[in-house]
Amino acid sequence: MPEAVAVARPRRWEGLDRAVPIWLLAAAALLMLILLPLGWLAYMSVRGDTGFTLAHYARVLGDPTLQKALWNTVVLALWSGLVALAIGAPLAWLTARTDLPWRRSIQHLVMASFVTPPFLGAFAWVMLAGPNAGYINRLYRDWTGAADPLINIFSMPGLIFVVAIYTFPYVYIMIANTLGLIASDLEDAASILGAGRLQVARTITLPMVLPAILSGFILAVLQALALFGSPAILALPAGFHTVTTQLWSFFQYPPRVEMAAAFSMPLLLATALLLLAQKKLLGRRGYAAVGGKGGQRRVIRLGGWRYPALGACLAVLSAAVFLPYGILLKAAFSRAWAQPLTTENFTLDNWSFTFLSLTTQAAIVNTIELGVLTACVGAALATLLAYVTNRRIIVGHQVLAFLAVAPVVIPGVVLAVALFVAYTRPPFLLYGTLWILFLAYLTKEMPVGYSQSDATLRGIHPELEEAGRILGAGRFRVLREITAPLARSGIIATWCFVFIGVIRELSASIILFSPNTKVISVVIFDLKEEGQFGAIAVLGVFMLVMTFVIVVVMQTLLGRDVMRGRQAGGAA
Amino acid sequence: MPGITITGLTKRFGQVGAVVGLDLAVRPGELVALLGPSGCGKTTTLRLVAGFLAPEAGEIRVGDRVLSSPALVVPPERRRMAMIFQSYALWPHMTVAQNVAYGLRFAGVGRADRDRRVDEMLRAVQLGGYGARYPGELSGGQQQRVAVARALVVEPEILLLDEPLSNLDASLREEMRFEIRRLHERFAITTLYVTHDQAEAMVISDRVAVLRDGRVVQIGPPEELFEHPRTRFVAEFVGKTNLIDAVADGGRSVARGNLRLRVAADGLAPRARVVVSIRPHQIAIGPSAAPRTDGDANVLAGTVLRASYLGEGVDYQVALDGSDVVLRVTGPAPARVRPGEPVTVTVPATACVLLPAAD
Numbered sequence: 001m002p003e004a005v006a007v008a009r010p011r012r013w014e015g016l017d018r019a020v021p022i023w024l025l026a027a028a029a030l031l032m033l034i035l036l037p038l039g040w041l042a043y044m045s046v047r048g049d050t051g052f053t054l055a056h057y058a059r060v061l062g063d064p065t066l067q068k069a070l071w072n073t074v075v076l077a078l079w080s081g082l083v084a085l086a087i088g089a090p091l092a093w094l095t096a097r098t099d100l101p102w103r104r105s106i107q108h109l110v111m112a113s114f115v116t117p118p119f120l121g122a123f124a125w126v127m128l129a130g131p132n133a134g135y136i137n138r139l140y141r142d143w144t145g146a147a148d149p150l151i152n153i154f155s156m157p158g159l160i161f162v163v164a165i166y167t168f169p170y171v172y173i174m175i176a177n178t179l180g181l182i183a184s185d186l187e188d189a190a191s192i193l194g195a196g197r198l199q200v201a202r203t204i205t206l207p208m209v210l211p212a213i214l215s216g217f218i219l220a221v222l223q224a225l226a227l228f229g230s231p232a233i234l235a236l237p238a239g240f241h242t243v244t245t246q247l248w249s250f251f252q253y254p255p256r257v258e259m260a261a262a263f264s265m266p267l268l269l270a271t272a273l274l275l276l277a278q279k280k281l282l283g284r285r286g287y288a289a290v291g292g293k294g295g296q297r298r299v300i301r302l303g304g305w306r307y308p309a310l311g312a313c314l315a316v317l318s319a320a321v322f323l324p325y326g327i328l329l330k331a332a333f334s335r336a337w338a339q340p341l342t343t344e345n346f347t348l349d350n351w352s353f354t355f356l357s358l359t360t361q362a363a364i365v366n367t368i369e370l371g372v373l374t375a376c377v378g379a380a381l382a383t384l385l386a387y388v389t390n391r392r393i394i395v396g397h398q399v400l401a402f403l404a405v406a407p408v409v410i411p412g413v414v415l416a417v418a419l420f421v422a423y424t425r426p427p428f429l430l431y432g433t434l435w436i437l438f439l440a441y442l443t444k445e446m447p448v449g450y451s452q453s454d455a456t457l458r459g460i461h462p463e464l465e466e467a468g469r470i471l472g473a474g475r476f477r478v479l480r481e482i483t484a485p486l487a488r489s490g491i492i493a494t495w496c497f498v499f500i501g502v503i504r505e506l507s508a509s510i511i512l513f514s515p516n517t518k519v520i521s522v523v524i525f526d527l528k529e530e531g532q533f534g535a536i537a538v539l540g541v542f543m544l545v546m547t548f549v550i551v552v553v554m555q556t557l558l559g560r561d562v563m564r565g566r567q568a569g570g571a572a
Numbered sequence: 573m574p575g576i577t578i579t580g581l582t583k584r585f586g587q588v589g590a591v592v593g594l595d596l597a598v599r600p601g602e603l604v605a606l607l608g609p610s611g612c613g614k615t616t617t618l619r620l621v622a623g624f625l626a627p628e629a630g631e632i633r634v635g636d637r638v639l640s641s642p643a644l645v646v647p648p649e650r651r652r653m654a655m656i657f658q659s660y661a662l663w664p665h666m667t668v669a670q671n672v673a674y675g676l677r678f679a680g681v682g683r684a685d686r687d688r689r690v691d692e693m694l695r696a697v698q699l700g701g702y703g704a705r706y707p708g709e710l711s712g713g714q715q716q717r718v719a720v721a722r723a724l725v726v727e728p729e730i731l732l733l734d735e736p737l738s739n740l741d742a743s744l745r746e747e748m749r750f751e752i753r754r755l756h757e758r759f760a761i762t763t764l765y766v767t768h769d770q771a772e773a774m775v776i777s778d779r780v781a782v783l784r785d786g787r788v789v790q791i792g793p794p795e796e797l798f799e800h801p802r803t804r805f806v807a808e809f810v811g812k813t814n815l816i817d818a819v820a821d822g823g824r825s826v827a828r829g830n831l832r833l834r835v836a837a838d839g840l841a842p843r844a845r846v847v848v849s850i851r852p853h854q855i856a857i858g859p860s861a862a863p864r865t866d867g868d869a870n871v872l873a874g875t876v877l878r879a880s881y882l883g884e885g886v887d888y889q890v891a892l893d894g895s896d897v898v899l900r901v902t903g904p905a906p907a908r909v910r911p912g913e914p915v916t917v918t919v920p921a922t923a924c925v926l927l928p929a930a931d
Contacts, residue, residue, distance in 0.1 A: 461659050461661065463657040463658070463659050463661035464661045464663060466622070466624055466648070466655070466657070466661065467655065467657060467661035467662075467663075467722075468663075468674065469624075469647070469648040469649050470622055470623075470648045470649070470651070470653055470654060470655040470732075471649075471654060471674055471675030471678065471722070471723075471726060472649045472650075472675055472677075472678030472679065472726070473649055473674070473678060474647070474649050475647075482663055485665045486663075486664070486665060
């Protein structure tokens with residue numbers, strides 16, 4: 001039966017998706033953000049006067065001083081990881097599964113240690129345990145009359161200790177989350193079949209938590225590898241280098257960029273391999289069982305061990321939070337930070353001195369400007385990218401998802417080297433402007449922002465958008481009226497994460513700043529050279545207050561414990 | 573009121589062909605169900621019709637408008653369709669009234685008119701007075717009705733439903749079947765309805781299209797599909813049945829070993845391999861004491877293996893004497909014969925539907 005003879009063909013524009021340019025733009029921005037600097041970095045590392053050369057690699061790998069720096073980094077990272085594991089795993093078990101007193105408060109304090117910029121912790125520990133003026137050492141000498149210090153923080157063990165107390169939260173979060181998901185019925189199922197308590201722990205609980213333990217360990221090692229601040233503060237006075245401080249010193253006059261590029265590669269490779277190992281570890285078995293629904297989690301009674309266990313937790317938190325925060329606060333309000341805080345010693349001069357300094361004022365303005373700008377652009381870009389990858393809008397969306405989290409493997413210092421190379425030459429002359437810092441922060445925070453946005457969009461069923469489309473709303477309208485309102489709290493969380501990450505950033509800033517584009521962390525680092533501990537303390541407290549205000553605002557706004565969702569972040 | 577014409581539709585995901593050269597014509601005002609097991613391509617077909625997916629080959633026309641072809645896909649928002657989703661897809665941040673009114677904003681309906689129509693539609697789905705609630709405050713069945721109202725209020729040319737009842741519990745599901753049929757009879761919108769539940773498809777549709785491996789294997793009114801399935805697959809998928817592989821015996825009967833069955837068909841080629849489909853409820857079962865020849869019926873002796881009491885009936889398994897065939901028979905409750913007892917089963921020749929041996 002011949003139906004309508006004239007078939008109406010739709011006109012060309014009717015089939016056009018007007019949103020396509022936006023997706024392509026977001027994808028292009030990401031590609032440029034990641035590939036341009038890394039491409040330049042790789043190129044610089046093999047560029048010789050006459051073409052391709054491996055001379056830089058030969059030099060950095062053959063130089064005994066640099067070999068030593070590499071070895072120091074390996075020692076630092078492995079030991080920090082082990083110590084972080086030794087602290088984080090028991091703490092996670094205690095707060096997740098036992099009747100330890102003050103569990104909630106301990107959780108919150110672990111999170112406080114998590115958001116503390118490690119370099120501030122390192123400063124605080126210089127004040128606490130410097131060999132001469134350190135508070136603890138002075139008390140020790142006063143009490144015992146000994147001539148030698150109790151602890152010398154300017155040493156490899158001291159550095160490992162300070163790094164570990166700020167990386168153990170990574171282990172803690174991984175394990176606590178996993179323990180929180182294992183329902184007791186899985187353990188009960190073993191008990192009913194005749195397994196004793198220890199057998200249950202060995203055969204059921206431990207194997208289920210093992211991937212989280214290993215992957216927490218790897219995360220901690222990654223953090224320790226990438227850290228610049230703590231080694232710069234503790235290792236340099238002790239007379240040794242790590243890879244990150246060595247990279248930084250390549251940029252001291254005269255800069256040796258090719259060397260830096262070549263020396264970046266081992267670090268980049270190491271972090272990439274570690275992250276790959278972690279992915280494999282988590283992805284191998286079907287841990288869907290861990291998400292088994294509605295299971296009750298039985299609380300394990302500690303009995304007589306309750307208070308000793310609490311004591312151990314408080315000792316850890318003293319090292320990470322109470323003592324450092326205390327000494328920073330004290331120093332912020334003292335004329336001489338090493339003296340007791342008496343009425344004569346109390347002063348507000350540090351505050352007026354710090355905030356009246358033009359350099360500091362400029363740095364605060366720069367930091368907040370960069371924080372807001374990066375958080376806005378970062379949250380927008382991350383959300384767009386997560387949308388593209390979640391809804392599989394363009395070809396190659398898997399590549400975008402990979403690239404968005406790829407910067408996790410780029411230590412801040414290496415990223416800075418790459419950006420320095422990429423943006424000190426035409427067509428992009430950004431060195432010396434705030435823009436190069438902006439690009440550094442945007443790249444560095446992209447994994448955190450993307451992961452957060454990805455989780456948000458996963459929670460929004462695509463049918464919610466399709467329902468809008470089929471009723472006549474275009475792609476943009478659906479994004480505005482349906483997706484955006486539903487993703488709102490997730491986007492706010494992304495914004496806050498990026499902002500917090502930016503205001504504490506040191507390792508990339510220290511290479512990319514110029515006299516006119518200092519940020520707070522760089523000013524703190526400079527003040528160290530001048531020995532201005534009062535001013536350091538003031539800025540440190542200021543930075544911490546800003547961070548905690550954001551965290552609290554975010555939690556009240558969103559009404560849930562968002563920090564727990566964050567697993568892989570960038571190091572300062 | 574236009575119909576839908578689908579010709580040669582093909583869509584692959586990677587190497588897997590989800591829809592392969594599918595042809596289907598939905599007449600104006602008709603409700604056609606796409607029925608099939610999971611992975612048969614029914615949801616993909618629906619999403620192609622909605623414009624959420626682009627076809628690799630073939631064409632989808634509504635009336636005389638081409639909406640999808642490999643060259644061009646009209647975006648969903650310009651198709652004048654409405655869709656009811658498996659998850660209902662109600663927007664949690666909008667009230668019931670706002671949800672229902674959403675599509676009217678793009679249909680050029682004024683504000684006052686909009687409110688009136690939303691009101692009317694909510695009453696039509698028995699949700700009058702619920703306009704100010706949020707979807708999260710409604711039960712599953714009520715949410716379902718909101719989804720229906722939201723789709724119908726825009727008076728779409730085409731209505732698409734993607735397993736809309738699969739999230740409801742059994743009694744509510746049955747009630748909603750009739751509700752959807754009632755609304756269809758009232759609004760008479762050309763409708764495509766995707767489901768894997770054959771009972772649901774039968775209650776709701778004018779015609780049922782059975783899909784397998786991305787193609788329509790048979791389409792017809794529910795009675796036709798049930799009584800005259802054309803393939804083994806359709807016979808098995810639409811209702812319970814006994815399938816017996818046999819060989820044509822010349823004339824009007826088939827054989828399997830010692831078992832001979834008179835069938836409804838004429839002129840079978842001798843030695844042709846066939847499959848006989850017999851619905852369990854078309855077989856009569858009785859004590860073996862009463863053997864009688866019943867015109868054109870097959871009267872067979874057997875032994876009861878199992879009798880399962882199902883409330884409204886009894887499900888028997890009867891092993892036929894001198895044969896490897898075990899027939900499922902549905903008889904009235906209460907059970908008149910017990911396991912181990914000899915029985916006589918009577919199968920009318922008209923109940924023996926012949927199907928091709930190869931599927």
